[in-house]
Amino acid sequence: MSDSRLCPTRLGYVHLRVKNLDESLAFWTRAVPLEVSARLGGRVYLRGGLQHHWIVLEQSADPGLERVALEVETRAELDAFEARLKALGVAFEAGDGLDTERVDRYLRFADPAGNPLELYCDMVAMPTPPTPRAVQLLDIQHVVLAAGDPSRATAFYRDVLGMRESDWVERDVCFLHMKNGWHHGIGVGGFGGAASGLNHVCFQPPGLDDVMRARATVRKLGYPITMDLLRHAPSTSVGFYFAGPDTVAEMSFGARHFTEDAPPRPRLLARGLDTIDVWQQGLVDHEQSVIDELKKMAERQRATG
Ligand SMILES: [Fe+2]
Structure with missing residues (x-):
């Protein structure tokens, strides 16, 4: 494998520091139908597939994002990443976490915005799938992170971590894909x-059907739906967003998928609510910023309950 193709395979897990572990667990096991796979060292590990965990929760007086972890396919690739981080002068911590954190080997560092990241290989695999639920989940698919300078952050994910740009919305937001090929x-x-x-x-x-069952569950449990059913222009996915005690979660299906040998030419899409939701075509003002449009949409949702 050439170094230029060095890239994580998929989003692996998200580790969150939470204010109230019981409240968070209620959200992550009911609104998002995850299953507890282990309690270890004050942390609760939650899974939705055969991987040991997709979400990690840890009670803290300082709630927030502890880490976004990206899966690397082989130890050789992880070693190559370690060499690359060293060569580029990116400060990192390397460790072995099989007993303590259920991933064999990891590299931890931060993106230029300060978002804490991990590359790991060989997470413990569970021998059986989770207990079947009304809402099936195929994978934890993506995270969206805040970055004060999106162009600088994008250059890091592209040039250091080897991801490929899928689409931009103006120069406000960039979506990047990994080796599993999902739009972002x-x-x-x-x-x-x-x-x-x-x-x-x-x-x-x-x-x-699973998206709609998830939506019915969220409504019944009373968690706020922050953006209701929509189809994104960049990824073409259909889904909805809802807020829990720790973050906003999204359920969506139908994202564009790229193959390694046919990467896309990233588009520079216009900002506007119909970029966020193509079903809003003809209803939005393109002079408004996306942030303004989102605020207006949230106000409309509050007004209509
Ligand atoms: Fe999303």
């Missing part, structure tokens, strides 16, 4: 002026 495994943008942090995490059900 990571998005970075300057949301409302935030310099860093987690904007949302997305899970991928197999289709519309």
Whole structure:
């Protein structure tokens, strides 16, 4: 494998420091139908597939994003990443976490915005799938992170981590994909002026029925739906967003998928609510910023309950 193709395979897991572990667990096991796989060292590990965990929760007086972890396919690739980080002068911590954190080997560092990242290989695999639930999940699909300078953050994910740009919305937000080919495994943008942090995490059900069952569950449990059913222009995915105690979660299916030998030419899409939701075509003002449009949409949702 040539060094130029060095790239994580997929988003692996998100580790969150939370204010109230019981409240967070209620959200992550009911609104998002994850299953506890282990409690270890004060942390709760939650899974939706055969991987040991997709989400890690840890009670803290300082709630926030502890880490976004990206899976690397082989130890040889992880070693190559270690050499690359060293060569580029990126400060990192390397460690072995099999007993303590259920990943064999990791590299931890931060992106230029300060978002804490990890590359790991060989997470413990569970011997059986999770107990079947009404809402199936295929994978944890992407995170979107705040970055005060989206162009600088994008250059890091592209040039240091080997990801490929899928699409931009103006130069406000960039979506990048990893080796698994889904339109974005990571998005970075300057949301409302935030310099860093987690904007949302997305899970991928197999289709519309599972999305709608998830939506019915969220409504019944009373968690706020922050953006209701929509189809994104960049990825073409259909889904909805809802807020838990720690972050916003998204359920969406139908994202564009790229193969390694046919990468896309990234588009520079116009800002506007119909870029966020193509079903808003003809209803939006393109002079408004996306942030303004999102605020207006949230106000409309509040007004209509
Ligand atoms: Fe998303």
